[in-house]
Amino acid sequence: MSYFRSSSGGRKNQKGDFMRKRKRLWVLICTLALVSSLIGCGTKKQEEDTNTTAKGTTKYPVTVTGSDKAELTLEKEPQKIVSVAPNITEIIYSLDAQNKLVGRTDYCDYPTEVSEVESIGPLYPLDVEKVISLSPDLVIGSAHFDEESKKKLEELNIPVLYLYEEHSVEGVYTIIQTLGTVLNSSEKASEVVEEMKQKLDQVKEKIDSLDPVDVYYVVGFGEGGEFTAGGDTFIHDILTLAGGKNIADDVFGWSYSLEKLIEKDPTVILLPSYFYDSFITTEPYSNLTAVKNNRVYVIDENKLSRQCARNADIVLEIANLLYPDIFEQKDQ
Secondary structure, three states: OEEOOOEOOEOOOOHHHHHHHHHHHHHHHHHHHHHHHOHHHOOEOOOHHHHEOOOOOEOOOEEEEOOOOOEEEEOOOOOOEEEOOHHHHHHHHHOOOHHHEEEEOOOOOOOHHHHHOOEOOOOOOOOHHHHHHOOOOEEEEOOOOOHHHHHHHHHOOOOEEEOOOOOOHHHHHHHHHHHHHHOOOHHHHHHHHHHHHHHHHHHHHHHOOOOOEEEEEOOEEEOOOEEOOOOOOHHHHHHHHOOEEEOOOOOOOOEEOHHHHHHHOOOEEEEOHHHHHHHHHOOOHHHOHHHHOOOEEEOOHHHHHOOOOOHHHHHHHHHHHHOHHHHHHHHO
């Protein structure tokens, strides 16, 4: 049986649960694969001396370049924004620009107060008519945003900015700074990026002289196959920054094998909460060293996979799990 989401009851034998789990995993895998395929486009960092004043105020009109390499010129400061990506929504809040947010997707669930913002429905397919009804002066899309939807919006003179998720935390800085320019929040964007860097520096200072810890992140497991974050993924970068040696760093993408997992037998295993019970009680996973040593840890998958300011928090949290003695000792 494949495992994609579990309750405390362990295995799910009913066909309906199986199909829901399978659908959830393939949506996740396809989404991650699509993001990875678009990484090469990148987001072009804007020059502050051109687009902003010394005090961080954006000078309009301003031209920014999205991850699809398309230039977008905004004649004035956007006041009504629709976000079509959970990480973009989080960044908007971190920039204190939530008063401009008039629409978000069902998956935009952080911070909790975002529930007060009107939803446009799922990420895909995009409800273009719903978006239009909100009269936005800017729509910010991600890898889920299809070309047909973009064309319909642009035909109605609604600007669309693509900000795909990047390969590394360095790319997150670029996304935050680009949004800071667009939203006239460059000064706040610089503060957010600097705070992220300080947290990562804190981790680096403590673990720099230590040996990396073998770690494995569970994206999916069971009869449907083993899925994890390969060496070319954003999650791999997070694990590395936290002091982990990703045992799947020799593969690309998300597909792995049970044989490799058993052979490499990681010291630490990380997974979302809905996998925990099934993973630790199902053979052969229950025979892994990490399971036997109680070093299988639940982490917040949104902090890990959404490219936003909280990525620095999850690096710190994972580092604490990988090196509990070191962090407890130095934090006293």
